[in-house]
Amino acid sequence: MEGIQHRTVSVNGISMHIAEKGEGPLILFLHGFPDLWCTWHHQINGLSALGYRALAPDLRGYGGTDAPDSVTEYTCFHVVGDLIALLDLVAPPEKEEKVFVVGHDWGANIAWYLCLFRRDRVKALFNMSVPFLRYNPKFKPVDAWKAVFGNDYYIVRFQEPGVMEAEFAEIGVGRAVLEILSYRVPDPLLLPKGNLFGHPLNDPVKLPPWMSQQDADYYATQFEKTGITGALNYYRNFNRNWELLAPWFKSQIEVPAKFVVGDLDLVYTVPATKDYIHNGGLKREVPLLEEPLVIKGVYHWIHQEIPDQINQLIFDFFSKFR
Numbered sequence: 001m002e003g004i005q006h007r008t009v010s011v012n013g014i015s016m017h018i019a020e021k022g023e024g025p026l027i028l029f030l031h032g033f034p035d036l037w038c039t040w041h042h043q044i045n046g047l048s049a050l051g052y053r054a055l056a057p058d059l060r061g062y063g064g065t066d067a068p069d070s071v072t073e074y075t076c077f078h079v080v081g082d083l084i085a086l087l088d089l090v091a092p093p094e095k096e097e098k099v100f101v102v103g104h105d106w107g108a109n110i111a112w113y114l115c116l117f118r119r120d121r122v123k124a125l126f127n128m129s130v131p132f133l134r135y136n137p138k139f140k141p142v143d144a145w146k147a148v149f150g151n152d153y154y155i156v157r158f159q160e161p162g163v164m165e166a167e168f169a170e171i172g173v174g175r176a177v178l179e180i181l182s183y184r185v186p187d188p189l190l191l192p193k194g195n196l197f198g199h200p201l202n203d204p205v206k207l208p209p210w211m212s213q214q215d216a217d218y219y220a221t222q223f224e225k226t227g228i229t230g231a232l233n234y235y236r237n238f239n240r241n242w243e244l245l246a247p248w249f250k251s252q253i254e255v256p257a258k259f260v261v262g263d264l265d266l267v268y269t270v271p272a273t274k275d276y277i278h279n280g281g282l283k284r285e286v287p288l289l290e291e292p293l294v295i296k297g298v299y300h301w302i303h304q305e306i307p308d309q310i311n312q313l314i315f316d317f318f319s320k321f322r
Contacts, residue, residue, distance in 0.1 A: 004044055008064065011085035011098050012078075016062025018086070020055040022048025022069050025100060025123075025322060026091045027314075028083070029056040032129070032203055033165020034177045036063045036222060038215065040276050042104065042307030043314065050315050052100075055090060057083075058316045059107070060232020063222050070162060074233035076241045078111040083114055089122055098123035100318050104303055105267075106234050115255040124256040124321045126314050128302050129267050131259060131277055132285050135245040141238050148271065155188040158235040165229055167193065171201050174220025181219065184299045186264040210304045253286045258317045260310070262298030290317070 004021045019037045021044050029040040037056040044054040058065040060082050061074060068074070091099050101122050101154075103111030108130040115122050133141065146156045158164055168176040181195045182205055183189055207216055259282065262270045268274065268279050276282055293313070295302065303310045 002040070003048075004187050006064075007088055007243070009086065010081045011089060014066035014068065014082065016057050016060075016066070016086060016157055017141060018046065018055055018057045018090075019313040020053065020090075021045065021055045022051075024053050025049040025318075026053045026055060026096060027100040027102055027318070028087070028108030030083075030101065030111050031056065031059060032222065033234065034219075034228065035105065035107075036219065038210055038218060039104070039271055039301070039304060041050065041100075043153055043303060043311055046307065046311035047314060050311075054317075057086060059110070061223045063226065067230035068264060071233050071236050072240070073074060074108065074230070074279060075237050077117075079110050079245060080114050080117055080233075082119060083110070084121065093121070095239065100124055100126070100321075102126045102314060103128065103130075105300070109133065111120065112253060114253065115253045115257070119253070119255050122255050123229060124258075125246075125253075126258045126260070126308075126317055129262075129265055129300060131189070131267075131273065131282050132253060134281075134285055135249050137246070137249065140242050143239070143315075149188050150192070152192045154191050155235055155238065157191045158232050161229075164191075164232060167191075168228060171196065172177040172220075172224070174224045175201075175205060177219055177223045177228070178207070180212065181216075181301070182206060182208050183266070184208060184264075186266055186269045186299070188270070189266060205213060208299075208305075209302070210301065210307075252284075254288060254319060255286075256288045256290075257286050258290050258313070259286075259292045260302065260313060261292070261294055262300065262305070263294050263296050263303045264299045267299055268294070 004019050006019050008015050008017050031039045037058050042058040048054045059069040060079055066103050097210055101111050108127040112132040115125055283289050
């Protein structure tokens with residue numbers, strides 16, 4: 001992708017691959033699952049052309065970044081620790097007081113945590129798809145999802161180390177990743193054993209209109225090379241993160257924030273999510289949040305589905321804080 005520079009840096013005890021372009025205030029882009037830095041190529045090119053320095057890492061466990069072996073090395077503390085070390089390197093506080101952050105999916109989760117733990121490093125946050133998951137002392141998140149959606153719900157299926165890795169290996173890890181990236185149903189993702197994606201495996205993956213064959217080949221090649229364990233380990237820390245977040249019970253995220261989601265996003269259609277977003281719940285947790293924006297006819301990978309509109313929204317929001 002023309003003009004995007006790549007390098008590997010040492011942060012928090014691991015080697016991290018980063019992609020960057022442009023000059024100006026830094027925007028840190030955080031990808032989700034099962035994604036890579038390249039999910040942001042429209043934003044890297046678009047925002048760098050508008051006077052920003054765009055930087056997108058492969059997060060811990062993904063792509064060109066190290067993947068530690070232990071499941072317990074993928075907590076919110078580890079990943080946020082990586083990002084703080086990265087910011088210390090590329091935007092040290094003595095030179096650049098705060099940075100802009102954009103997150104999607106798991107990257108949105110991590111971005112919320114980054115702002116909760118270290119708001120001193122974030123100027124403003126633009127998050128997509130996943131609202132802040134409040135700590136609730138009454139239940140653990142994986143247990144709650146299992147009770148609502150059953151044992152085939154993808155987050156529940158991801159919990160046991162080695163199980164989904166083996167099942168994905170049977171159909172090809174690259175294919176499994178493309179199946180997930182191509183999921184365009186506003187319903188929970190269920191992965192029943194023996195019928196993971198509900199159609200014969202000799203059928204080609206029907207790529208979404210926003211994904212080129214070149215991009216699909218890159219994703220498949222990268223995950224075939226690295227495996228998917230590191231990516232799944234984020235899900236295996238949902239309940240562990242819930243335990244770790246206990247000291248922040250009732251704490252607020254005090255960073256200017258914008259939240260955008262498609263009305264067909266499988267996260268947005270989870271029971272009670274709409275009420276939480278629109279009837280004051282999310283605003284209580286993020287008091288500096290602008291009115292959430294729901295875009296009709298758009299699915300989960302919103303920043304790739306409508307990149308020009310998302311780029312303009314990011315630019316307009318961050319312009320208020322330059």
